[in-house]
Amino acid sequence: MLGLDRKDTGLLAVVAILALFAPFILNPFPQGSELAQFNAGYPDLMQRFVIFGIFAIGFNLLFGLTGYLSFGHAAFLGVGSYAAVWMFKLLSMNVIPAILLSIAVAGLFSVVIGYISLRRSGIYFSILTLAFAQMSFNLAYSVLTPITNGETGLQLSLDDPRVLDGGGVATSLPLTNFFGIEMRATETLNLGPWAFQFNAGYYLCAILLLVTFYISIRIFRSPFGLMLRAVKSNQQRLSYTGLSTRPYTLAVFVISGMYAGLAGGLLASMDPLAGAERMQWTASGEVVIMTILGGAGTLIGPVLGAGVIKYFENIFSKINEGVLHGWFGALPDGLENAIVWVLARFTGEGWHLTLGLLFMAIIIFLPGGLVEGGRRSRALFRRRGRRGGAAEEDAAKQRAARPAE
Amino acid sequence: MSFRRQTRRGILKTGIAAGAGLALPTIFTARSASAFTNEPTGSSVTLGFNVPQSGPYADEGADELRAFELAVEHLNGEGDGGMMNTFSSKELTGEGILGKRVEYVTGDTQTKSDAARASARSMIEKDGAVMISGGSSSGVAVAVQGLCQEAGVIFMAGLTHSNDTTGKDRKANGFRHFFNAYQSGAALGPVLETLYGTDRKAYHLTADYTWGWTTQESMQAVTEDLGWETVNNVLTPLAATDFSSYITPILQSGADVLFLNHYGGNMVNSLTNAVQFGLKDAMAQTGKQFEIVVPLYSELMARGAGENIRGIPGSQNWDWKLENQLGERYRGTNVFTQSFGEKYGFPPSQAAHTCYVQTLLYADAVQRAGSFNPCAVVEALEDFEFDGLGNGPTLYRGADHQCLKDVVVTRGKENPDNEFDLVEIVEATPVEQVTYPPDHPMFAGGALGECNEGA
CATH class of the missing domain: 3.40.50.2300 (Response regulator)
Incomplete structure (x- = not known):
């Protein structure tokens, strides 16, 4: 289907189903129960899952395929955000022009940075991109304050021109919309004690995630993708055969930058504010961690990694000492305090520590990231089930071999 | 002609389908039932306290959080009641707000606008907070105030001192008790x-x-x-x-x-x-x-x-020695200092004071309005005159949602007695001297807009 083979179609279908039913999947615990704080199915976080998923997919196109480790990808995300907010201020609250401009601006920006940075490879390339990103961050933070509003962040105001929306000073801040569908609009479905939230903005992001995921599969499977893999395995040998690798790497760098721009534009579309801290090196480091955590060079890995990190950042960080005391309240006082003290180092503000340990564990035991973990455990089950289920498997093969009806 | 044989699976399927069909009309009721964002329907109401727990303002954030906890305690009728005893409005009785027990969630703004907005959004969307308070950086306060305006909840600014919070960036759903530059x-x-x-x-x-x-x-x-x-x-x-x-x-x-x-x-x-x-x-x-x-x-x-x-x-904005040194005009100061000191062992900072007062003012406004509806709360707070919260007679000006009250001028002590007594009060500048028109050039360029109740 759509030029994909069976396996890839299956993967796309799985991602589509996950994205479509995320409001259910992420809200497994009833409202008001003790476990409800582990629910992640509220619009803000779901949007973040998907948007950072797009960001990581784009980063993975560069890092996973060519092995070029960019440490400055957040710059493109930030540029995209600024472009989108300016579009909301000047042109229209419709998200389409904002998203288009954010992709275009991030693309142009990445042509410039890529053209210079790709003259070097390996660690030198990483340092160059890092330097460019920090430069953009500092510019946005201070020198370019008239454009970026510095530390305060670029925001909408009542007297923005908004040419296409008919102008005139609004009485309250307008909301971002997609041809009239407000991004903030949320329908709540109450099923017994469960409350599932369906947010218009989330579904826009989810559709774009599927589109970008599809494009990423096509790039992975294309001759272009094969060239990029060749760059990763041995760039020198490729050069000696008379091929110039620069056009390929620059092209994928720009594509990757545009993915980041799209993510930035979406972030601004969901919540029209752009802050300079989106460009800081920690933000660039985050996407590297997401990709490696999920599995660099795999299709679905970056999306999983983005999900894990955002879940930790938003849910795990909320488990403060008060919550822990609630959990262990039944224990004797001294023991309770001791346990809470230890756990509080790893939750709440200490979530970075837990994430760090998890990251180390994955790098050491599962160098291929979460995807490798999944593959290994599946292999484990398959080997165990081989003896008993061999007949069934054969039957399944035969069924699969039958021509489609 | 033949009847299809009924299978167990078929009956189960039909049953589930029929059940789902019957349940369908009732599932979208939540939205139409609530008149405004996060209308509290149970026996409790959730407030969101969004303070910096990391970054350059982390000390202030920690003190703000202590004050919020104290305020919630007092609203729920625990502890000694603090400034509820001296507050000129006597609507609050220690039975929560409108009979609902007050609960709260906290978040870390990291002193970054982006992170603060994300944290506030999760409070509104996930935890159902009906009011957001906190701050400690004006950049953050302005950003979160904008978010609350869009989402249709009340923002009671904590420590924010920029002119823009109630000037260029003022919003109908946002209120500031703290003074300004x-x-x-x-x-x-x-x-x-x-x-x-x-x-x-x-x-x-x-x-x-x-x-x-x-x-x-x-x-x-x-x-x-x-x-x-x-x-x-x-x-x-x-x-x-x-x-x-x-x-x-x-x-x-x-x-x-x-x-x-x-x-x-x-x-x-x-x-x-x-x-x-x-x-x-x-x-x-x-x-x-x-x-x-x-x-x-x-x-x-x-x-x-x-x-x-x-x-x-x-x-x-305030100092814990005000009432002792300048007298009865600043009543409320001592009771607050005492109940804060008893709980935490040291005197409160001005950041703690303004957050405590903002929480009480919100609760009182809801009580007087008889509703959590943001627009009713806005109406109750606008041009509200009160006393007994430590700053002397105070006016919540309706034109820009800024509190007008005395300003304390202080100086570092030459010979401090202890580590909490480092500042001496030079004078309290009377409110007349620090009052300005809402359209003063330094505050121009903004508009409150209309209050937003969301939903």
Whole structure:
């Protein structure tokens, strides 16, 4: 289907189903129960899952395929955000022009940075991109304050021109919309004690995630993708055969930058504010961690990694000492305090520590990231089930071999 | 003709389908049932306290959180009731708000607009908070205030001192009890004149965001009215921790007064650097003793800066010694200091005070309005006059949602008795002297808009 083979179609279908039913999947615990704080199915976080998923997919196109480790990808995300907010201020609250401009601006920006940075490879390339990103961050933070509003962040105001929306000073801040569908609009479905939230903005992001995921599969499977893999395995040998690798790497760098721009534009579309801290090196480091955590060079890995990190950042960080005391309240006082003290180092503000340990564990035991973990455990089950289920498997093969009806 | 045989699976399927079909009409009821965002329907109401737990303002954030916890305790009828006893409005009885028990969620703003908005959004969307409070950075306060306006919940600003919060960026759903940069300037002007005369040259180091900008603007306007000259204004990044490179050129510039438009950890670091470079004891090129001024002061910062703070003037929203030193006009101060001190073992900062007061004011407004509806709350708070919350008679001005009240001018003590008594009160500038028209040029360019109840 759509030029994909069976396996890839299956993967796309799985991602589509996950994205479509995320409001259910992420809200497994009833409202008001003790476990409800582990629910992640509220619009803000779901949007973040998907948007950072797009960001990581784009980063993975560069890092996973060519092995070029960019440490400055957040710059493109930030540029995209600024472009989108300016579009909301000047042109229209419709998200389409904002998203288009954010992709275009991030693309142009990445042509410039890529053209210079790709003259070097390996660690030198990483340092160059890092330097460019920090430069953009500092510019946005201070020198370019008239454009970026510095530390305060670029925001909408009542007297923005908004040419296409008919102008005139609004009485309250307008909301971002997609041809009239407000991004903030949320329908709540109450099923017994469960409350599932369906947010218009989330579904826009989810559709774009599927589109970008599809494009990423096509790039992975294309001759272009094969060239990029060749760059990763041995760039020198490729050069000696008379091929110039620069056009390929620059092209994928720009594509990757545009993915980041799209993510930035979406972030601004969901919540029209752009802050300079989106460009800081920690933000660039985050996407590297997401990709490696999920599995660099795999299709679905970056999306999983983005999900894990955002879940930790938003849910795990909320488990403060008060919550822990609630959990262990039944224990004797001294023991309770001791346990809470230890756990509080790893939750709440200490979530970075837990994430760090998890990251180390994955790098050491599962160098291929979460995807490798999944593959290994599946292999484990398959080997165990081989003896008993061999007949069934054969039957399944035969069924699969039958021509489609 | 034949009937299809009924299978168990078929019956189950039909049953489920029929059940789902019957349930369908009832599932979208939640939205139509609530009249505004996060209408509390159960026996409790959730407030969101969004404070910096990391970054340069983390100390202030921690103290704000303590005050919020205390306020919730008092609203729920636990503890000694604190300022509810002295508050001029007697609507609050210690039975929660409108009979609903008060619960709260907390979040970390990281002193970053982006993170603060994400945290506030999760409070509104996930935890169902009907009011967001907190802050400690004006950039964050402005960003979160905008978010609350869009989402249709009330924002009770915590510590935010920029003119823009109730000026250029004012919003109908946002309210500020804290004073602002203009009022600092108006209160400090006469004091600076008596201390340092009318012929001085000022050098500004300014935190590079909305608060720093407006504070610098206000101080420059006031000092130039006195006849002072402004030599230079240097913007420093909020995230900076070492200010030595900004300090070195000051003495050579010909200035003889340094304004540190810094707050929190920033101010502690820049003041320490300035003292290390000997600015405090230096003779300026003009032949006068070099002086340092910190427009916005706090006990927490004084504690951080230690003895470097000696003799340095500044302004505050409130101080825990007010009632003892200036009398009955500031009643409420002592009861609050006492209940805070009993719970935590030290006196509250002004950040804690303003957050505590904002929570009480919100609860009282809901009680008087008889509803959690944001628009009803806005109506109840606008032009509300009250007393007994530690600042003397206060007006919540309806035109810009700014509280008008006395401003405290303070100075670092020369010989502090203990580590909590580092600041002495110079005077309380009466409210008339710090009142300005809502359309004052420094506050122009904004509009409240209409209140938004969301949903």
